[in-house]
Amino acid sequence: MLDYSMLYPLNTPTRTAMKLDGMWKFQLDWDDVGKDEHWNDGIPGHDRIPVPASFQDFYTEKNIREFTGDIWYETEVVVPGFMKGNDVFLRFGAATHRASVYLNGEFAGEHEGGFLPFCIDITEKARYGETNKVVVCVNNELTETNIPCGRTIVLSDGRKMSKPYFDFYNYSGLQRSVYLLSVPKSSIFDVDTKYLVSEGSADIEYHVTVKGKGDVTLALSDEDGRTVAVSEGAEGVIHLDDPHLWQVRNAYLYTLKIELSDSGKVIDSYSLEIGIRDVRISGKDILINGKPVYLKGFGKHEDSDIVGRGFNIGVMKRDFELMKWIGANSFRTSHYPYDEEIYRMADREGFLIIDEVPGVGLFESLVNFLDAGTGKGAKSFFSKPTTPILLKAHLRAVEEMIARDKNHPSVIAWSLLNEPESTDENSVPYFEKLFAAAHDLDIQHRPRTFAMESNSSPTRCRCHHFSDFICLNRYYGWYILGGYEIVDAEKRFRAEMDEWKALDLNKPFVFTEYGADTLPSEHKLPSVMWSQEYQNEVLELQHRVFDSYDFIRGEQVWNFADFQTTEGLMRVNGNKKGIFTRQRQPKDVAFLLKKRWESLPLDYKA
Ligand code: GCB
Numbered sequence: 001m002l003d004y005s006m007l008y009p010l011n012t013p014t015r016t017a018m019k020l021d022g023m024w025k026f027q028l029d030w031d032d033v034g035k036d037e038h039w040n041d042g043i044p045g046h047d048r049i050p051v052p053a054s055f056q057d058f059y060t061e062k063n064i065r066e067f068t069g070d071i072w073y074e075t076e077v078v079v080p081g082f083m084k085g086n087d088v089f090l091r092f093g094a095a096t097h098r099a100s101v102y103l104n105g106e107f108a109g110e111h112e113g114g115f116l117p118f119c120i121d122i123t124e125k126a127r128y129g130e131t132n133k134v135v136v137c138v139n140n141e142l143t144e145t146n147i148p149c150g151r152t153i154v155l156s157d158g159r160k161m162s163k164p165y166f167d168f169y170n171y172s173g174l175q176r177s178v179y180l181l182s183v184p185k186s187s188i189f190d191v192d193t194k195y196l197v198s199e200g201s202a203d204i205e206y207h208v209t210v211k212g213k214g215d216v217t218l219a220l221s222d223e224d225g226r227t228v229a230v231s232e233g234a235e236g237v238i239h240l241d242d243p244h245l246w247q248v249r250n251a252y253l254y255t256l257k258i259e260l261s262d263s264g265k266v267i268d269s270y271s272l273e274i275g276i277r278d279v280r281i282s283g284k285d286i287l288i289n290g291k292p293v294y295l296k297g298f299g300k301h302e303d304s305d306i307v308g309r310g311f312n313i314g315v316m317k318r319d320f321e322l323m324k325w326i327g328a329n330s331f332r333t334s335h336y337p338y339d340e341e342i343y344r345m346a347d348r349e350g351f352l353i354i355d356e357v358p359g360v361g362l363f364e365s366l367v368n369f370l371d372a373g374t375g376k377g378a379k380s381f382f383s384k385p386t387t388p389i390l391l392k393a394h395l396r397a398v399e400e401m402i403a404r405d406k407n408h409p410s411v412i413a414w415s416l417l418n419e420p421e422s423t424d425e426n427s428v429p430y431f432e433k434l435f436a437a438a439h440d441l442d443i444q445h446r447p448r449t450f451a452m453e454s455n456s457s458p459t460r461c462r463c464h465h466f467s468d469f470i471c472l473n474r475y476y477g478w479y480i481l482g483g484y485e486i487v488d489a490e491k492r493f494r495a496e497m498d499e500w501k502a503l504d505l506n507k508p509f510v511f512t513e514y515g516a517d518t519l520p521s522e523h524k525l526p527s528v529m530w531s532q533e534y535q536n537e538v539l540e541l542q543h544r545v546f547d548s549y550d551f552i553r554g555e556q557v558w559n560f561a562d563f564q565t566t567e568g569l570m571r572v573n574g575n576k577k578g579i580f581t582r583q584r585q586p587k588d589v590a591f592l593l594k595k596r597w598e599s600l601p602l603d604y605k606a
Pocket of ligand 1 (some may be wrong): 166167202335418419453473513557575577
């Protein structure tokens with residue numbers, strides 16, 4: 001079990017969550033001297049930078065944008081006197097990829113892994129009623145012992161450089177909100193919920209984990225604030241007749257208010273928004289509340305102008321409006337868990353999420369999106385001496401992701417890896433442990449999967465049997481047989497799908513990636529690769545094939561929007577496979593998708 005609570009930070013009658021966002025002092029550690037020179041006592045310089053944000057895109061100097069190493073932040077916080085007697089934490093939404101935290105010069109804690117929250121306990125170290133100095137040393141170096149995988153090289157002038165084994169820019173820093181959090185000594189530490197939906201009623205099973213002691217009571221209220229059920233005890237089942245179910249694109253959220261009391265006095269209270277729904281795979285069907293669902297949507301990224309991967313509430317709103325406009329019902333959090341606000345919004349809007357851990361780059365290649373399709377670059381990734389260390393970090397991220405996201409009705413599945421080298425014999429024991437952990441950590445036992453690249457073909461992939469539904473990333477007509485050869489791309493694609501069909505897995509298949517790079521400036525008749533016309537042709541080809549196989553139960557196009565990557569021959573200032581531009585305006589293909597998705601019924605092919 002994690003030693004801190006992953007509950008979303010809320011202000012309640014017993015808890016205080018103060019956002020520390022704003023302009024923080026900022027210093028890059030060019031000469032790697034920060035620790036020796038005791039920057040933990042206070043960082044040098046006068047520069048200030050917004051938190052949350054990626055640090056890279058504010059500056060005009062390339063050396064700053066490409067900086068790899070220790071990135072220091074500092075702020076001051078008054079810890080109010082009323083917090084004394086409570087447990088007090090600094091809660092970081094994420095620090096990419098690892099961080100050490102100091103309070104008033106003293107080391108307070110650290111965390112590895114760049115896309116999930118962590119709490120640093122400052123109860124003992126805080127000066128109550130006074131100003132406290134918070135210093136954070138974030139490090140953004142990529143390694144093969146942490147996810148996402150990559151390496152860090154040293155250039156001839158001594159500078160370090162990030163070499164990701166994945167296709168998104170290594171944005172880093174404090175990219176999500178930071179909170180000062182005060183929680184009672186005895187508190188509600190965690191809650192698990194599970195739903196059994198039947199005709200005209202539902203059972204809500206709950207387990208509350210308490211730190212310290214107290215009596216647990218619960219009250220469930222509907223969207224009008226009316227209490228519809230109450231319960232007592234840390235574990236139990238709430239029965240509801242005629243429940244409002246949480247449905248795809250038609251959400252209904254109840255509020256579960258949990259109180260912890262001692263001798264009749266409330267000592268902690270926490271409210272969770274829940275949606276009553278169950279998720280199951282049965283044969284080729286993905287079932288939500290027993291009804292088959294066809295997934296339509298996107299692989300996304302957290303990525304936008306200026307703030308990079310920093311959470312941007314305005315961009316989030318725009319993205320949901322565009323997804324509604326185009327008729328989507330789902331997305332995958334490729335290739336890392338997103339900011340918690342995004343799941344809360346998906347809960348409210350009725351979108352389905354395939355939640356992905358940052359298990360990307362487990363295929364040693366600097367252009368793995370290209371090499372993966374050809375088999376080039378495969379080097380037995382899971383056979384390295386460092387694999388056990390990587391697995392430990394990976395399992396930890398799975399635990400943190402599930403602890404954080406398990407109560408979101410929008411989250412319908414866990415994706416445990418993206419495009420790993422699952423052709424390596426040694427991938428099998430690695431996958432076994434990941435998939436078992438995901439099963440054990442989630443009382444809802446949501447379906448588990450991983451996204452497979454082309455090299456993981458029906459005959460060569462050794463791990464697809466672990467997946468409860470199969471996710472394929474395929475680029476027929478782009479990396480494979482693009483341009484005038486597209487006619488053969490369709491044949492090759494159908495041949496692969498026939499092989500999958502012959503295996504008769506009796507599982508749903510979802511395309512978690514397909515698409516073509518497209519410059520919004522390019523129109524060409526007849527089409528050429530990179531033109532808007534060609535993007536339409538590639539998607540039409542893919543859709544023809546999808547429509548021919550009844551076991552294909554979802555399509556999530558790559559990508560929702562153009563996004564930043566490392567510079568290189570294959571990327572024109574980023575990946576341009578967006579259906580929307582990075583500024584969130586439609587390319588021509590958006591209208592093609594809108595027409596298709598608005599016409600496909602939710603239970604398509606069932
Ligand atoms: C993939 C990767 C994704 C890349 C994409 C591409 O297979 O999963 O991260 O961005 O291909 O566009 O090459």
